[in-house]
Amino acid sequence: MAISFKVNHPITADQFIGLLESSTLGERRPIHDRDCMEGVVSNSNLIVSAWDNSVLVGIARSVTDFHYACYLSDLAVHGNYQRSGIGKRLQALTQEHLGPLCKLILIAAPAANSYYGEIGYTHNDRCWVLDPGATIGD
Structure with missing residues (x-):
């Protein structure tokens, strides 16, 4: 299997949705909302x-400013290709495009929670989420 890696190569919504469906991420993303995807x-x-x-x-x-913070919104590998190092390589290549002080930040899927600690991430329990439709109180 010869896998090639590309940075900012054009990807269609259909390709992205197909990949999400073939990984565990499809169940947590609005894949049926084409405009969103x-x-x-x-x-x-x-x-x-x-x-x-x-x-x-x-x-x-x-989504990143390339200097201080990089939010890794989606890390997905097709189910038939998992556990072959593709995910680690994708993260390493992402890091290579960031400045030396830039942090890689993500929210782990429940099934992948332990994976990130094993590869060098530190856990941070201070993440907060404001859901759509929620109002910010005084």
Whole structure:
């Protein structure tokens, strides 16, 4: 298996949705909202992707300022390609495109929670989420 890795290579919403469906991330993303998925892909400013010929098999999709913080929004690897080092390589290539002081930040899927600690991330329990439709109180 010869996997190629690309940075900011064009990805269609259909390719992205297909990858999410073939990984565990599809169940936690609004894959049936095409407008949302198109916006997700087109508004990310750092996408590292893994390809098996013309098939998208992995993605590290981030929003970043490249200097201080990089939010790794999606890390997905096709189920048939998992446990082959693709996810680690996607993260390493993401890091290579960031400044030396830039932190890589993510919210782990429940099934992947222990994975990140094993590869060098530190746990931070101070994440807060404001859901759509919620109001900020006084």
